[in-house]
Amino acid sequence: MNSKVEQSKAAGSAGDLVKYVLAVLLVAAGVFAFYWFGQWPAALRGLAVIGGLIAGGVVFMTSAKGAQTREFLAESRFELRKVVWPTRQEAGRATLMIIIAVTVISLILAGFDVVIQAGVKWLLGR
Known part of the structure; x- marks a missing residue:
């Protein structure tokens, strides 16, 4: 996050609203366009949607909220550079340990289930 104090602004200018x-x-x-031009090939209709998203994104990014979004993304990227990512070997070991832990816990819960089920059957006399 940004450490500088910003003054709160009004809801936005008329230009931003437009x-x-x-x-x-x-x-x-x-x-x-995707639905209206149903006879077009699917790839071309998909490009119409992607084009609309890109054009809308470009227009949005020129607004005040777009500037704030760009600043947030830049700061997020800066923070990601500080992350120490695990090596492939560390990630593999952690994954293996998680798989083992989940398996053991599921077996323990299955055991509890069998014991409770047997106890309920015994209490009900079946």
């Missing part, structure tokens, strides 16, 4: 509406309309146009 950009939001245009972005939504572009995405909706892509989805509309």
